[in-house]
Amino acid sequence: MGNVLIVGDLHGNTDHALTVLRVAVRQGCPKVFAVGDFGAWEHMPSGRRYFDVVNRAAKRAGVTVYFLDGNHDKSSLLVEKYGERRDEEGFLVCRKYLRYAPRGHRWEWEGTTFAAFGGARSTDKGWRLARESHREEQAATRRAYGSSRRPLTAGTLWFPEEEMTDDELESLLAQHDSPVDVLLTHDKPRATQPQFNRKNKPECFPNQDRIQRVVEQLRPAVHFHGHLHFRYSETIAAGPGQWTRVEGLAADPEASHHPAYAVDHSWTVLELPHTTGSALAEPAAG
Numbered sequence: 001m002g003n004v005l006i007v008g009d010l011h012g013n014t015d016h017a018l019t020v021l022r023v024a025v026r027q028g029c030p031k032v033f034a035v036g037d038f039g040a041w042e043h044m045p046s047g048r049r050y051f052d053v054v055n056r057a058a059k060r061a062g063v064t065v066y067f068l069d070g071n072h073d074k075s076s077l078l079v080e081k082y083g084e085r086r087d088e089e090g091f092l093v094c095r096k097y098l099r100y101a102p103r104g105h106r107w108e109w110e111g112t113t114f115a116a117f118g119g120a121r122s123t124d125k126g127w128r129l130a131r132e133s134h135r136e137e138q139a140a141t142r143r144a145y146g147s148s149r150r151p152l153t154a155g156t157l158w159f160p161e162e163e164m165t166d167d168e169l170e171s172l173l174a175q176h177d178s179p180v181d182v183l184l185t186h187d188k189p190r191a192t193q194p195q196f197n198r199k200n201k202p203e204c205f206p207n208q209d210r211i212q213r214v215v216e217q218l219r220p221a222v223h224f225h226g227h228l229h230f231r232y233s234e235t236i237a238a239g240p241g242q243w244t245r246v247e248g249l250a251a252d253p254e255a256s257h258h259p260a261y262a263v264d265h266s267w268t269v270l271e272l273p274h275t276t277g278s279a280l281a282e283p284a285a286g
């Protein structure tokens, strides 16, 4: 069954997606898992094209691409379109080789247990909403002059479902709260303190607290996330005497502004089986 290439934010960057698929082949990974801000923009023609291109390239590479939702993925549309099309492991089949892990989804590969929790807060929410309303005003002006076009505006740049709510999280945890080996999220847990942190802002803390709650409930041995666009590793407490190794992954080159960025900071190989049990008894060295 092979290993999994875990990948940071792609933001719909087709060139980067093709690079990632080549790396997956080179590294002997028949699966790629992207930890959000994948580029789920199927409300736009370009977003549907991106899904088609990734699907075709994945098929050629013999790879299946999985992803969870970031703040810049329209997850409500994924659930609407593909909620009834699930594979045998419960993933939503967006394309044959492109599958979505909805929030709270759990599965097992090679005896290793996984859970995915998407969502995060957009710090540029105000800018996105302002742009949507500017487009709506422009469309209204055109209509006043006789245009019959009704372009999509609301819900095209900012998605109200972007972060988990407390109720959503509690209901997901009420369904399943047992430990997992590997946790995949878009947002960071509150406790990590990376050197470079674009999201160290009060409006981001509630969702980071929710992810921290997930870590402490599921006590994974390892936790991968994106959203910061920065590669770091840190070990944090997941409970009394239990530790989780957190791996933050960088993004595609277009979205990476840190001077020390290298493209291979945006992926890492997870070898399977990864059965260290749940949280580690001791912090990993290094």
Ligand SMILES: [Fe+2]
Binding pocket: 009, 011, 037, 070, 227, 229, 251, 255
């Ligand atoms: Fe991102």
Ligand SMILES: [Fe+2]
Binding pocket: 009, 037, 070, 071, 072, 120, 186, 226, 227, 228
């Ligand atoms: Fe993000």
